[in-house]
Amino acid sequence: MKKMTVTELSEAFGVTRQAMNNRIKKLSDEYLAKNDRGVTVVNEDGIKRLEKHYGKVILEDRTDKNQEAEKNSVNIDFDKIITQLIEDKNTEISRLSDQIAMKDHQIAEKDKQLDQQQQLTAKALTEREQTLLELEQEKSKGFFAKLFRK
Template sequence: MLTVKELAELFGISRQAMRKHADNLEPTYLAKNSQGYKTVLWSGVLHLADKLGRAELLEAFELPDAASSDSIETKLFAQLQQKDAQIEQLQSLLAQQQKLLDQQQQLTLQANKQILLLTSQEHFS
């Protein structure tokens, strides 16, 4: 993702001109970064380069090759497996906590019944 300022520098045009080009892009090419600035996704940068006839400028940027893409996929898959294990562990803990809560409610109910029984016996004595 590139900001309007970065795109203006890349294409060698003013920020105002690049802002107009970015505003004319379809929303699917746009995003906002963590600071809230409008950014153009890589697909939008390619579209702009084609539209402005400046595709040669993009040769400086390297697209990820298949090997690094596979490496990223492997890492993401490992992260997903780790998250799945964490979710499974949390579900188990939640089930155990629910069981303990049910037991506590049963014991409280039994204690309340005994209290009622004892107080009613005291009234009759």
């Protein structure tokens, strides 16, 4: 708990020591105490009363500091959460990219196999047609031509 002497208060509020001493004498004893050297000091509650009287704040409000610290802590927590979410998303994107690359490779292999199958089918059709033509030619030959293979 913050305590201030008459001299410290007069400097802080910008009034003479004598004016501050007169003001402090009007304060209730609950706001006053003696320090280890026997000098009269004003406690925080008394200082707040003086702040109201002079219209000037000389003490930082601890609740404001605590709220600011909590806000900073929350911001840090949000930053950690956001950073973790970004890392998780980047990992997921990387995994999906790998899957896409694998699927692209598989599609390329299937395309290659399909092309080979089409080529084999075309070759088989050509050979079939050639065989049918040869059979037709054989049918049209006479007995001796077939016998002597002419």
